[in-house]
Amino acid sequence: MTTLEPATDAAQDNLAALESEAIHIFREVAGEFDRPVILFSGGKDSTLLLHLAIKAFWPAPVPFPLLHVDTGHNFDEVLEFRDRVVERHGLRLVVAKVQDWIDDGRLEERADGIRNPLQTTPLLETISDNKYDAVFGGGRRDEERARAKERIFSLRNAFGQWEPKRQRPELWNLYNGRHRAGEQVRVFPLSNWTEADVWNYIARENVDLPSIYYAHKREVYKRDGMWLAEGPWGGPKPGEEVKELTVRYRTVGDGSCTGAVESTASTVDEVIAEVSASRLTERGATRADDRLSEAAMEDRKREGYF
């Protein structure tokens, strides 16, 4: 046996406390639900979610499959990363492709080409087809005002909708997972983490992330104040000038509406320094879909989005 360090006092160590809380939440769901699933896109929050799930059940394998709602507007690096992680940990991945819904007419492409809002229908139908009763998401309360009001165990009605006025009180660390047939519970183990906590923990645990979170050269063009990259979702319109810049991504979502930030941060420590000094929130800096209205996120959540 190796030399053992004395245990740190969880209350004195913010990251240890957050980790312990998330592990507790994963185990509660494993104990109370029949068919949980982890929403996994390969982005940093869902990668962290999976990292914590692995720790929660070690040395046993994670007892849940992963679900990726694929908008078809992916960054290659993220898809490769997703598949590598699934392979490495011997996990089962279910992919719901927005393209399939568009192809058979259940969904219609939007005029602006943004597909993030189109994720809701494939998500809800896949949850219902597979009878998933608990769905883990990487949402954090510090991300957005409507998210700040969400419970860790968030009950959704039979239509997958969030009803903010009907949320259950959440007391102590006792989570109420009761639900009626057809209802589902969205579970957010990272609720109490901030963006800084996420990065500090990634550094502490040496969590592997897709390369696009770190500085790299990329051809980008400016639209609505954001640096967008060319991809299967389209490219610059006439008059939008393409430049090669050193950039990184602070969030990873649908390529058509996720912007890059100019950055030279190529290591975790440099990213932490950059995030600490930033005067913009990560969603504000990089997500066109959140800028649609004052209540864009609330409206999407009410429809069944995460």
Place this chain on the structure above:
Amino acid sequence: MSSLLRLATAGSVDDGKSTLVGRLLFDTKSVLADQLDAVTRASVDRGLSTPDLSLLVDGLRSEREQGITIDVAYRYFATPKRSFVLADTPGHVQYTRNTVTGASTAQLAVLLVDARKGVIEQTRRHAAVLALLGVPNLVLAVNKIDLVGYDEATFTVIAEEFAAHAASLGYPRGSVLSIPVSALRGDNVAAPSEQTPWYSGPTLLEHLETVPVAPDPHDAAFRFPVQYVIRPRTPEYPDYRGYAGQIAAGTIRPGDEVVVLPRGLRTKIERIDTADGPLQEAGAGSSVTVLLADDLDISRGDLIAAADRRPTVTDEITATLCWLSSKPLVPGSKLLVKHGAKTVQALVQEITARFDEQTLSSVDGPDSLELNDIGRVILRTSEEIPVDDYGTSPRTGAFLVIDPKDGDTLAAGMVGKRFA
């Protein structure tokens, strides 16, 4: 690593709570440029001349439309000295429900009053709920002090009345502090005010940064609700059998004598596992996996406890309930009780008293408990469960009352807790 303070705010409608929270976020530079831009734009749209900081925290459309806060919201801010998790609880209808939610995890609560109105019914009620939940530190923020001309006498009257009320609830003097503030103007929130030269105490932020937070007592009796049994059955770990959970109280070391409840099987801790390797010792709040010396039949819902300091194993529980539902509680109701990782059926044998938070007295034998009522009940459970007094071991003295029909959370329960 800076330490963490969990706090809750409470106050009634129009006391300026959202503005105070917005001010704390703003003054700790926790508000980023795009958020402030959005607030400034929305404030201009509403015809205001300065940014309305309450818009930073009122997250739902109906909240912004009505200018009120509807639901508990969680806020995160940090200074070089501490990180803060703030549960912002609204003050109007269902206020007890929201206050109980926010207070259940809080180490400190900030109560707001309007300096023009002083201590009102809801202030007393909130303080009683905070005392009942065992929140150890209180701050009374006497807000809108600018609207009473920064008058010292007005502040002193309010502060003394509140201190007397808090003392009657069992708060020692040192655990209660009153501060004259103007959330709108920022007086005494993060920066000392020049308008209150008569006030020599700390600003609100200074107090939050420095108030001593009692760590979980190390001498508490060990309590470990088993959440999940880890059995990999892989070639590498064919016979591994670990009990996963979060330590609810006390500390544990390999070799410690424990008892598995409710059946009372005795064994020893063989090993404390985590994904990062085994531990020599683990304390309250840690999520670990425990391996035992003997091969016992243990499952989710069992409690592993210190062998020499056992909880009470009983099927009759005397408890205080904060009733959080609009469906009233009547004797004879059949409910579910979630305690630790165990959910059992329960029958309400008797409602022995209802607490009157205004007079701090109790009314015997009420017919029912209604939304926001606090009452004492005797519950009969379908099987024996191991419980502690909430005042001694909150995590194993707390339970949820759940509606078996629709799964709603009906009440916060505290074993053996007397009214303050």
